[in-house]
Amino acid sequence: xxxxxxxxxxxxxxxxxxxxxxxxxxxxxxxxxxxxxxxxxxxxxxxxxxxxxxxxxxxxxxxxxxxxxxxxxxxxxxxxxxxxxxxxxxxxxxxxxxxxxxxxxxxxxxxxxxxxxxxxxxxxxxxxxxxxxxxxxxxxxxxxxxxxxxxxxxxxxxxxxxxxxxxxxxxxxxxxxxxxxxxxxxxxxxxxxxxxxxxxxxxxxxxxxxxxxxxxxxxxxxxxxxxxxxxxxxxxxxxxxxxxxxxxxxxxxxxxxxxxxxxxxxxxxxxxxxxxxxxxxxxxxxxxxxxxxxxxxxxxxxxxxxxxxxxxxxxxxxxxxxxxxxxxxxxxxxxxxxxxxxxxxxxxxxxxxxxxxxxxxxxxxxxxxxxxxxxxxxxxxxxxxxxxxxxxxxxxxxxxxxxxxxxxxxxxxxxxxxxxxxxxxxxxxxxxxxxxxxxxxxxxxxxxxxxxxxxxxxxxxxxxxxxxxxxxxxxxxxxxxxxxxxxxxxxxx
Numbered sequence: 001x002x003x004x005x006x007x008x009x010x011x012x013x014x015x016x017x018x019x020x021x022x023x024x025x026x027x028x029x030x031x032x033x034x035x036x037x038x039x040x041x042x043x044x045x046x047x048x049x050x051x052x053x054x055x056x057x058x059x060x061x062x063x064x065x066x067x068x069x070x071x072x073x074x075x076x077x078x079x080x081x082x083x084x085x086x087x088x089x090x091x092x093x094x095x096x097x098x099x100x101x102x103x104x105x106x107x108x109x110x111x112x113x114x115x116x117x118x119x120x121x122x123x124x125x126x127x128x129x130x131x132x133x134x135x136x137x138x139x140x141x142x143x144x145x146x147x148x149x150x151x152x153x154x155x156x157x158x159x160x161x162x163x164x165x166x167x168x169x170x171x172x173x174x175x176x177x178x179x180x181x182x183x184x185x186x187x188x189x190x191x192x193x194x195x196x197x198x199x200x201x202x203x204x205x206x207x208x209x210x211x212x213x214x215x216x217x218x219x220x221x222x223x224x225x226x227x228x229x230x231x232x233x234x235x236x237x238x239x240x241x242x243x244x245x246x247x248x249x250x251x252x253x254x255x256x257x258x259x260x261x262x263x264x265x266x267x268x269x270x271x272x273x274x275x276x277x278x279x280x281x282x283x284x285x286x287x288x289x290x291x292x293x294x295x296x297x298x299x300x301x302x303x304x305x306x307x308x309x310x311x312x313x314x315x316x317x318x319x320x321x322x323x324x325x326x327x328x329x330x331x332x333x334x335x336x337x338x339x340x341x342x343x344x345x346x347x348x349x350x351x352x353x354x355x356x357x358x359x360x361x362x363x364x365x366x367x368x369x370x371x372x373x374x375x376x377x378x379x380x381x382x383x384x385x386x387x388x389x390x391x392x393x394x395x396x397x398x399x400x401x402x403x404x405x406x407x408x409x410x411x412x413x414x415x416x417x418x419x420x421x422x423x424x425x426x427x428x429x430x431x432x433x434x435x436x437x438x439x440x441x442x443x444x445x446x447x448x449x450x451x452x453x454x455x456x457x458x459x460x461x462x463x464x465x466x467x468x469x470x471x472x473x474x475x476x477x478x479x480x481x482x483x484x485x486x487x488x489x490x491x492x493x
Contacts, residue, residue: 060119061112061115061116061119062116062119062120063076063077063113063116063120065112065116065251066109066112066113066116067109067240067244067247067248067250067251067276068109068240068241068243068244068245068247068248068276069108069109069113069237069240069244070244072102072113072235072236072237072238073113073116075233075235076100076113076117076233076235077120079097079100079232079233079235080097080117080120080121082094082096082097083096083097083121083123083163083208083210084120084121086162086208095229096201096202096208097210097232097233098198098201098210098211098229098230098231098232099198099210099211099212099213099230099231099232099233100117100210100211100212100213100231100232100233100234100235101171101212101213101214101215101218101226101231101233101234101235102114102212102213102214102215102235102237103214103215103216103218103234103235103236103237104216104236104237104238104239105216105238105239105275106216106275106277107275107276107277107278108237108238108239108240108275108276108277109237109276110169110214110237111127111167111169111214112276113235113237114127114165114167114212114214115167117165117212118165118167121163121165121210122161122162122163123156123161123163123164123165123210124152124155124156124159124161124163124164124165125165125167126148126151126152126155126164126165126166126167127167127168127169128148128166128167128168128169129168129169129170129173130168130169130170130171130172130173130174130175131170131173132144133145133173133174133190134173134174134190141174141189141190141193142189142190142192142193144190145190145193145194145197146193146197148166149166149197149209152164152165152166152207152209153205153206153207153209156207157206157207161207162206162207162208163207163208163209163210164207164208164209164210165209165210165211165212166209166210166211166212167212167213167214168211168212168213168214169213169214170214170215171213171214171215171221171225172215172217172218172220172221174190174191174194175191175194175213175221175222175225176191176220176221176222177220177221177222177223178191178222178224191222191224191225194225195224195225195230198211198230199229199230211231213231218234239273239274239275240274240275240276240279242268242269242272243268245267245268245271245274245279246264246265246268248276248279248280249264249267249268249279249282249283250264252279252280252282252283252284253283253298256283256287256298257296257297257298258297258298259297259298259299259300261299261300262298262299262300262303263300266300267282267303267307269365270304270307270348270363270365271307272365274310278310281310282303282306282307282310283303283306285306285309285310286298286302286303286305286306287302289302289305289306290302304349307363308349308351308355308363309355311363312355312358312361313355320354320359324359325352325359325472326396326468326472327392327396327400327402328352328359328360328402329352329360329468329471329472330391330392330395330396330468331360331388331389331391331392331400331402331403332350332351332352332360332361332362332388332471333350333391333464333467333468333471334387334388334389334390334391334392334453334457335362335384335385335387335388335391336350336362336467336482337387337391337456337457337460337464337467337486338383338384338387338453338456339362339364339384339387340482340483340486341456342380342383342384343380344483345365345479345483346364346365346479347362347363347364347365347479347482347483348363348364348365348478348479349361349362349363349476349477349478349479350362350363350471350476350477350478350479350482351471351475351476351477352471352472352475352476353475353476359402365479373416375417375420375422378413378416378417378422379417379445379448379449381413382410382413382414382445382446382449383449383452383453385406385407385409385410385413386406386407386410386446386449386450386453387453387457388402388403388406389402389403389406389407390450390453390454390457391457391464394454394457394458394461395457395461395464395465395468410446410449411442411446414441414442414445414446415430415438415442417445418430418433418438418441418442418445423441423444423445424441424444425437425441463485463486466485467482467485467486470485
């Protein structure tokens with residue numbers, strides 16, 4: 001309507017000037033230049049209207065569709081109940097909830113939770129990314145923020161809804177700490193406008209707007225956006241535990257034909273550290289593998305193969321030389337032997353098949369999800385990491401560059417032992433500790449575990465060589481096959 005009126009008024013003005021004898025050529029030239037400039041800005045993304053609103057009308061997602069996040073869902077529902085119970089809010093004079101911040105690693109389901117929250121409150125759902133608001137031209141980002149909030153209110157009115165939810169992913173791009181970009185004030189202006197819009201949310205608004213944002217870098221956010229009255233709730237969305245992983249696997253396999261031998265509980269145990277996105281990819285890759293083999297059902301072996309693929313990548317066509325394969329076999333068997341020594345039943349797979357950037361690998365299973373690490377546990381982890389290189393040295397006479405990543409991880413764990421006051425230095429400040437003392441303590445920790453590993457390998461030399469020969473022949477051993485070799489050796493002894 002406004003466009004038609006503006007065009008009509010402009011045309012009438014031009015006709016009036018033309019009849020009055022004025023030269024309208026310059027005005028037409030200016031109008032043409034403005035039109036071309038607007039078109040260029042629009043096509044390059046400088047002017048964003050948010051006309052296409054992402055709503056949850058066609059894609060209804062409830063909290064039951066989000067697995068492995070029971071505590072996050074409960075905390076989120078408690079916050080959203082403030083919005084659903086408008087009568088109690090007004091009666092008790094409660095300030096409306098303005099923002100909810102979802103924090104956690106990538107792939108844990110933050111966007112799904114936001115969509116489910118919109119369904120839970122029967123709200124219009126608008127989605128945007130933090131990077132969409134940042135441009136090199138001053139004022140453009142602030143304009144987009146205003147337009148987003150305006151679109152949310154207008155869409156709710158059109159759909160006759162009382163609530164609107166705005167979801168901004170990667171909020172750290174838009175809401176980063178101010179003053180870090182001294183030569184580019186656009187970042188600060190855009191953030192200031194977002195703060196203004198959040199402050200403008202009132203309890204008596206015709207449409208109640210709620211801002212939900214997601215980030216995996218909460219440390220980068222400006223303190224002003226985190227204070228009470230802006231983001232009133234911060235919900236942590238962590239990696240799922242074993243029960244959560246089982247729940248997610250059940251959700252992602254409910255539309256897939258599973259064979260009778262499929263054990264989702266075993267898969268949940270073997271996928272420690274997997275996010276929801278990893279588990280979805282696991283189920284999808286297993287289905288793809290079954291289709292390639294012409295199988296009508298997805299079997300357990302397909303899932304096991306897919307776990308390796310998700311972690312390490314696809315199999316490589318290149319084949320190492322026999323000498324290299326032999327070295328890799330000793331290296332990975334060293335990891336596996338010490339892993340079984342420090343925790344029986346920990347080896348899941350042992351292979352020398354190249355995948356991704358690795359020539360071979362030993363995959364461990366996690367008996368229980370750990371959130372605290374003791375000194376014994378950390379020292380055992382160091383011994384497992386060092387075992388590959390030491391096995392090469394004991395049986396082949398030298399080490400290789402294949403252990404460089406193992407050494408890096410072992411050094412990090414040794415430093416963690418010092419930080420936690422679990423070294424001979426006692427409780428120290430790692431930042432003020434002299435480099436010489438730190439190096440000496442780390443070297444002592446590593447040498448202690450190195451001697452331990454070397455002694456174990458020397459004692460079990462014969463069975464170690466047998467396992468390597470079997471691994472070279474089959475290229476892959478399951479955890480059970482590996483443990484059978486160890487048990488035969490124990491009985492023989």
